[in-house]
Amino acid sequence: xxxxxxxxxxxxxxxxxxxxxxxxxxxxxxxxxxxxxxxxxxxxxxxxxxxxxxxxxxxxxxxxxxxxxxxxxxxxxxxxxxxxxxxxxxxxxxxxxxxxxxxxxxxxxxxxxxxxxxxxxxxxxxxxxxxxxxxxxxxxxxxxxxxxxxxxxxxxxxxxxxxxxxxxxxxxxxxxxxxxxxxxxxxxxxxxxxxxxxxxxxxxxxxxxxxxxxxxxxxxxxxxxxxxxxxxxxxxxxxxxxxxxxxxxxxxxxxxxxxxxxxxxxxxxxxxxxxxxxxxxxxxxxxxxxxxxxxxxxxxxxxxxxxxxxxxxxxxxxxxxxxxxxxxxxxxxxxxxxxxxxxxxxxxxxxxxxxxxxxxxxxxxxxxxxxxxxxxxxxxxxxxxxxxxxxxxxxxxxxxxxxxxxxxxxxxxxxxxxxxxxxxxxxxxxxxxxxxxxxxxxxxxxxxxxxxxxxxxxxxxxxxxxxxxxxxxxxxxxxx
Ligand code: NAD
Numbered sequence: 001x002x003x004x005x006x007x008x009x010x011x012x013x014x015x016x017x018x019x020x021x022x023x024x025x026x027x028x029x030x031x032x033x034x035x036x037x038x039x040x041x042x043x044x045x046x047x048x049x050x051x052x053x054x055x056x057x058x059x060x061x062x063x064x065x066x067x068x069x070x071x072x073x074x075x076x077x078x079x080x081x082x083x084x085x086x087x088x089x090x091x092x093x094x095x096x097x098x099x100x101x102x103x104x105x106x107x108x109x110x111x112x113x114x115x116x117x118x119x120x121x122x123x124x125x126x127x128x129x130x131x132x133x134x135x136x137x138x139x140x141x142x143x144x145x146x147x148x149x150x151x152x153x154x155x156x157x158x159x160x161x162x163x164x165x166x167x168x169x170x171x172x173x174x175x176x177x178x179x180x181x182x183x184x185x186x187x188x189x190x191x192x193x194x195x196x197x198x199x200x201x202x203x204x205x206x207x208x209x210x211x212x213x214x215x216x217x218x219x220x221x222x223x224x225x226x227x228x229x230x231x232x233x234x235x236x237x238x239x240x241x242x243x244x245x246x247x248x249x250x251x252x253x254x255x256x257x258x259x260x261x262x263x264x265x266x267x268x269x270x271x272x273x274x275x276x277x278x279x280x281x282x283x284x285x286x287x288x289x290x291x292x293x294x295x296x297x298x299x300x301x302x303x304x305x306x307x308x309x310x311x312x313x314x315x316x317x318x319x320x321x322x323x324x325x326x327x328x329x330x331x332x333x334x335x336x337x338x339x340x341x342x343x344x345x346x347x348x349x350x351x352x353x354x355x356x357x358x359x360x361x362x363x364x365x366x367x368x369x370x371x372x373x374x375x376x377x378x379x380x381x382x383x384x385x386x387x388x389x390x391x392x393x394x395x396x397x398x399x400x401x402x403x404x405x406x407x408x409x410x411x412x413x414x415x416x417x418x419x420x421x422x423x424x425x426x427x428x429x430x431x432x433x434x435x436x437x438x439x440x441x442x443x444x445x446x447x448x449x450x451x452x453x454x455x456x457x458x459x460x461x462x463x464x465x466x467x468x469x470x471x472x473x474x475x476x477x478x479x480x
Contacts, residue, residue: 001029001320003037003184007090011040011207012190014053015200021045025209027183030096030328031318031363039183042206047175047217050204054146054173055223057201062143062171066121073117073168075196080110080157080189087188091156092319094182096327096364097282099320104281109157111446112462116165119467123170130477138476143171144249145225147470148218150211150239151178152231153330154285154386156185159230159253162450162461164189164203170470172226173202175218179231180209181330219243228469229253230287232384233410233455251459251469253287253451255384256412259405260290261427263398264298266417267439272306274441275390278415280311280368281442283326284388285334287456288413288435288443292381293392294401300394304353304372307390311368312354318363328364329387335364338387344379345371345391355388376404384410398427406432411454413443434460 003009010017020040027036040046061069080087088102097105128137147167151159160176167174178186190205208214218224219242227243229236230253243250260278262271278290295303319327329335339358346352355369366387374381374391381391395401405414414431416438418424428436434452435443444450449463459469 007184008187008191009037009039012205013050030330033362039207042208042214044217046206047214050175050206051221051223053201054175054204057173058146061173061202070117070120072197073113076193077110077113079192091185094184095156096319098324098327101282105155105158109161112161112165115446116169120169135477135479140474141471144470144472146223147172147174147226148224149174149176150229153179153181156182160186160189163228166467167470170467172470175204177206183207252457254457256287256456257291257384257408257410258413259292259294260415261401262295263418264296265419268303271417275307276310277441279390285386291385293390294395294404295392297394304392308353308370314368329366332364335366338366341379341385348375348378350374402430409455412452412456
């Protein structure tokens with residue numbers, strides 16, 4: 001396998017394609033473990049150049065008419081949709097997801113450009129009367145300034161556009177650093193934004209497999225005013241500490257350990273359909289992936305059997321192969337991590353109904369796995385498992401489900417299946433999460449506020465709320 005002709009493999013700084021000042025690193029095909037291509041490793045000099053370019057472009061971009069910024073985003077949306085096949089293939093190649101998942105992601109990702117093209121022209125302020133009646137309170141919204149955007153590998157397009165869309169709409173120039181496993185999709189996004197008319201310096205993309213020093217240099221630069229990070233909770237915590245030194249405005253989309261609750265009155269076939277989406281989209285490598293199936297004792301055996309049938313029937317193979325329904329995991333470390341958590345859980349008394357150990361041979365494959373009789377404190381129940389593993393824990397009633405669900409340090413997504421909407425809403429209200437799918441296995445929607453509570457994050461992406469992360473408020477006290 002090789003990278004399609006025309007795919008950029010250099011960094012994008014100040015409107016130019018450039019090499020890195022610290023050499024190169026390899027991008028691997030996760031279905032074989034072989035090298036696809038090399039991309040630049042950004043050095044501290046590149047960080048400075050990218051921040052220079054963004055800072056130079058910032059004032060002009062912020063001053064551009066909102067309609068013009070909107071049209072550029074709209075143009076980028078259209079180019080992405082036109083290039084669905086190219087982008088989907090590239091994502092399947094570098095990340096390993098099936099072509100079906102990749103096509104879905106291109107549309108989802110492009111929608112953030114369309115949504116924020118629509119929001120760019122709706123940034124407003126307010127006029128209020130002070131409660132004393134003594135004066136008026138006027139508010140203006142202004143772009144926060146140059147942004148540092150850091151994205152993970154699991155949704156190489158959508159995690160980037162979910163930040164780029166609102167940043168550009170608000171009037172912010174940015175430097176994006178995509179994950180080292182999947183830098184190519186981000187480079188194509190830079191190409192598309194430039195083609196859509198983003199002025200030089202507004203869009204900058206640096207690539208590196210040594211993110212620590214790059215990010216430290218960027219966060220140490222006074223001109224960088226915003227950090228938006230999507231990734232693991234551990235790295236998010238460390239970045240918040242670094243951002244604290246200069247009190248950099250920070251948004252965090254972090255890990256999860258999402259409960260999927262099936263109550264005793266649920267339509268089990270609908271719950272299994274939802275579980276397939278919530279668990280198996282992206283091969284289980286989604287922050288919104290159902291990680292703990294909390295199933296009523298009376299229906300647990302039937303649910304487990306139906307889910308095992310469906311998961312076991314999936315065709316595993318390279319993401320780029322048209323028949324593939326589940327591709328490889330992202331890298332060897334990911335496979336080893338999943339294998340370790342599953343084997344510790346089996347040692348603690350769980351049973352693997354299907355799967356349960358990594359696939360031998362080339363590539364980074366882990367098969368769909370359903371675990372029953374999972375102890376409540378076992379590894380897969382308390383740690384995020386980023387893979388196709390469905391642990392089933394039985395619950396006595398709604399209170400029991402809520403107690404287990406809320407016992408986590410995470411609070412990203414939850415799912416609830418029940419035949420009684422009012423009962424479902426009561427459970428939704430008490431779940432300590434940022435998002436809930438009620439009789440639905442998919443919550444992601446560019447028009448909805450995406451984000452977590454507890455150690456799953458700070459802030460929201462998407463929806464009306466997403467642009468607020470890139471705006472600041474100035475208030476004027478006056479009278480007339
Ligand atoms: P990660 O935290 O390892 O990496 C994310 C990004 O941070 C990458 O760009 C990486 O290069 C960079 N990074 C890593 N270490 C760094 C350091 N020391 N200093 C500065 N930057 C650093 O996460 P990942 O493995 O790419 O992604 C998987 C994780 O992301 C999972 O925990 C998943 O739940 C989470 N995630 C969350 C959301 C959400 O919206 N909440 C969405 C997708 C993924």
